[in-house]
Amino acid sequence: MLELFEALLYSTLDAAPALVFAAVGATFSERSGVVNVGVEGMMRAGAFAAAVAALVMPTPLGVLCGMVAGTGVAAIHAVLCIRGRADQVVSGIALNLVMLALGTFLLEALFTPSGSTSIAQLSRWTLPGFDKVPLLRALHNHSALTYLAMVLPFVAHAAVYRTPWGLRLRAVGEKPAAVAVMGVSVAQLRYTGVLISGALAGLGGAVLSTATLDRFEHHMPSGLGFMAVAAMIFGRWTPLGAAGAAAFFAFGNALRIGLTSSLPEISHYLPQGVLLALPYVLTLVVLAWQGKGASSAPAALGVPYNSERR
Template sequence: MTRGRFAFIIGCIGLLIGGAEVLRSPDVSASIVAASMLATMLRFATPLTLGALAGLLCERSGVANIAIEGMMLSAAFGAFIGAAVTKSLLIGVLAGMAIGVAMATLHAWLSVSLRVDQIVSGTVINIMAAGITGFLSTEVVRRQALVGAGLLPALRIPVLADLPVVGPVFQQQPIAWVALVLVPLTHLVIFHTPWGLRLRSVGELPRAAHAAGINVIRTRYTAVMIGGAIAGIGGAYFTLESVPAFEPLMTNGRGFIALAALIFGGWTPAGAWAASLLFGAANALHINAQQFGIPVPAQIVGMFPYLLTIVILAGVIGRVSPPSAVGTPYEAD
């Protein structure tokens, strides 16, 4: 993640929010628009950040992960059931993490142990998550009439949360705070600890890592499973922070957008977070356009993040390259 790219992303976010300010209908005050844009952006970015961090750990260890969507969806369901049965939101989050780890273990077993094509394995998990959560939600939730246990309360930082425009930044729900903490934490772990170095070496050149005495298979398992736990927190966001109910397919492709954020951010935590915010800002413009009379075709704005991801992947503005061993199963001799 170069500084240039980071500045580019921040600039794009500024452009989107500034655009909303300039184009808003004159009878809405500027501070309301800015506050609403910020709040929507942060809300949308939370699951993306967590999903992208999950994918980051996975892909840095050399396992391609298009299964973030499936992991988050099943974790959303697990979190809902866990919270609804025990009436404890904390247990709900833990249940979501457990389901996320379970799906991640399946991904690791398929793609690391059985050496199934990693994209196929991810596809299997996505289809499986959609099928099983859809089936169980109709069978279990409707028959036993489970009611959600409510939403996690917002935690506010006393004085800062009362500031006029940037208030929403300091008044967020716990999972959003967790996401914000995990970004620097993941950065530290991946780039400044021995385990992180091993993880990256396994993702770049597994044979050399093996020769250096690193257990490639175990490192990949660990990375994928920690990623699953983070994706699980991201999934819990949907049923414990966003709406207190589970609906089939409620992640609605956020896992794939998280993947895009990961690539956009050049496989770094800070980059992935910035990209998540950018995607969040584009979504905020999309959502607020009608309310504030902003005359932009919302869908065209909504396309930009995806188009930018394609452009960046194609190397037109600054090249990003994935860890070299992504997609290649490792076979110990």
């Protein structure tokens, strides 16, 4: 039993970072008032760029390239939404479509249709002493990004809730006009929010192609970006909540994989598809249960700021 739990914990910790980074990132964008359904596309860009860059440079630098790529996609989103006052959902969806097709196209042009050439995976850290203790062993032998994913949500939470900048970021998502009156640039704060979101989504994508696997595969990130958005909503637009929800989703997934491999009989009672659908159904149920009043979405979410109209 303990061993099973340990194995579950281990695979959760291995799979969660991608989702955690993307979900925490999404809170920055949405807190500033810009809807980000383009996380999927940003993750794809990050995963691709990291895997390609790591072919010619050390893998950690490749991960940085992934972040830059994610930021680049986010920059397009930011310019369209903030300067262009475009419909934020449309822009996000369009970016997803473009990145999906572009990723496939570049993959075909540069590598084979199914995946890119293998790279050196990120090295896994060995924590002295941890490999002897049961349960704690699960914390052992992960890539640095897993440990970063454990720390980052707290840092992000502190940044959003304990710094003047965080206060402004939240304010700009609630009532941008008030922030503008204070003499603070609405656009600048929103750009920062969206770009942070892109960098973290890119990092999340890079996790997939440099830590979880050792190459970019054609279907990456296969819906994880949408999951990240769901986790962010589930976590009520707070970094810690988003990270918690992301970890929960990852655990659910690990549980599903663990159950079906260790107890194959279970598929007679609970079909694979039901287990797969569970996190989504759960999200819906929670959202429906929270109802209208309890929604903690930023008030100005999705509304472009127009300084000529108050």
